[in-house]
Amino acid sequence: MRTAIHRSGAAAAVRALLLLLVASGAACDAPAARDDTASTIVAVDDAGDTLRLAAPAQRIVSTVPAQTQILLALGAGDRIIARTDFDTQPELAHLPSTGNGITPNVEWIAAQRPDLVISWADTQSRSVIARLSALGIPAYASAVETIDDILRSIERLGALTDRDAAADSIVHDIRQELEAVARDVANRPRTRVMYVIGIEPLMVAGPRTFVDEALTIAGGDNVFGDTRARWPVVSIEEVIRRDPEVIIVGLGRTAAEADSVTARLRTAPGWRELRAVREGRVHWADPYEFNRPSPTIGRSARRFAEMLSDVGPSESEESAGRAAPGAAMPDNNLDGRDGPDGPHGLVPLP
Template identity: 45%
Template sequence: MATDDAGKQVRLPRAARRVVSLLPAGTETLVALGAGDRIVGRTRYDDLPEVAHLPSVGGGLDPSLEALVALQPDLVLAFETAGGSRIRARLEELGIPVFAIAPQDTTDIFRNLERLGQLVGRDAAADSIARHVRAELDAVRSSVRGRQTPTVFYVVGIDPPMTAGPQTFISQLIGVAGGRTSVPDVQALWPQISLEEIVHRQPDIVLLPVGKDSAASLARLRSEPGWRELRAVQQGRIATVPADLMNRPGPRIGEAARRLRQALHPASGATRP
């Protein structure tokens, strides 16, 4: 039995053997646990080579219920939105257990790692991964100790401007990597911030998560009114990080912290652990 991020207890008669994962972070966690062979379905956004051969059920929030049910899963990992998992009730009516995931901070990430280990019978592997990831984070934290800590605006959205609040795993990883959020007084997890307020705060670094077309994302940020008035933008203090890595709160957060350190303290990245 495990309690998910919706506060619901999920009971399985035995370790799950046929899992459909509707979020890439869950897929990556299962693969890291050595349970990749238990995954029978994925979303179109999963890009791990270990699951490339598996059928896609569509999007994580709007999967094809028919395709999902046809895979005969004994567990579905679903993203828990503010309004609840959209498909949970329908799946549970069919007798398919759903484990909802909505990690907001690093504590949630480690807790879900432990819970998924329980659900697939890989408790020892979950403990080992957790120790390894914590060691990775400690190594990054130690490598930037004593350095200046620039203020960072992490761009979740350009129009409207959105960022990661101080209680999110993103801001926590920025702290591990030797930076600090430029919005420490904001209570919301993923707040909209006016451009006037961003300009008023003048962050030292603008951190932009990018996909394949990073040049287009950078060009847009540099040309948008308001954004182009930031000194960090004018002086070339825009750093990029891989969006897929940063947006997946799972077992690769140690790697994410290293990429953040490289972005915030580029002189240290090549020589530090």
């Protein structure tokens, strides 16, 4: 009965998440609007600031790789005039780089004469948006955490580049793919999963993140879905206590790098005690795809569903007796905070 109740609750959570994504598209205000009296495009960015463009952006500097991927998906890649070191797409290789994108040279960006700059939202230690705005350069602050945020970003950038139809099509396809994944796993036992984005320190995906939501849709129960922080730093002792059935590691760019990480886990103290490690249920996820809140989120959910499918029903039902995400449990072993600068302190997020 406990398994049935747990599965029912998880199914309700998935339905609520999908309904939220559909409702956000139907009920939210327009992502950007054309002001006919002034012939300008008006949009509100992720920091809540209003951005005005005299015409669709033609010279774009993007210091946020996930937003760069959106521009490429929209068919606006030819308007990008500068990228970051982590934008490795062949079609961008000829472009100059702003470096890591977190703290770019504002004066250099200004010299490129952009009509739109996409940058991380300002923090106490970073004021790129404010400095660009002071120079009269339209600057869009990006702060994307959830799937809904991804869809909103696609719509906003579509409007700012006059690619609204392409944006609508991409958003529709993502919603369709997520709904299809949820249907495919609806009758499958839920699988307890942990998504790792850093080993030293040990950082994982927590609640209210696009990774957590994609895992939930794919049939997973994030074992750290009850933490306060979105991207918490945790202890290996707490991982052992929560005992994930599957571990997904978003580290390493190549299969060889992924194999090296997996080999380390098989012999590392604490890690080698985990059932998922002992039984070979550690999967690799390319961080340049899975760790970024980008238009590939539907494909990521599909791949998550495949990774979670190698746990048999008896194993999942047995694990239902353990503490489930969201259950009352002490977190004295949890750091309770995001990693440095949220997930963005770890290359190549996002």
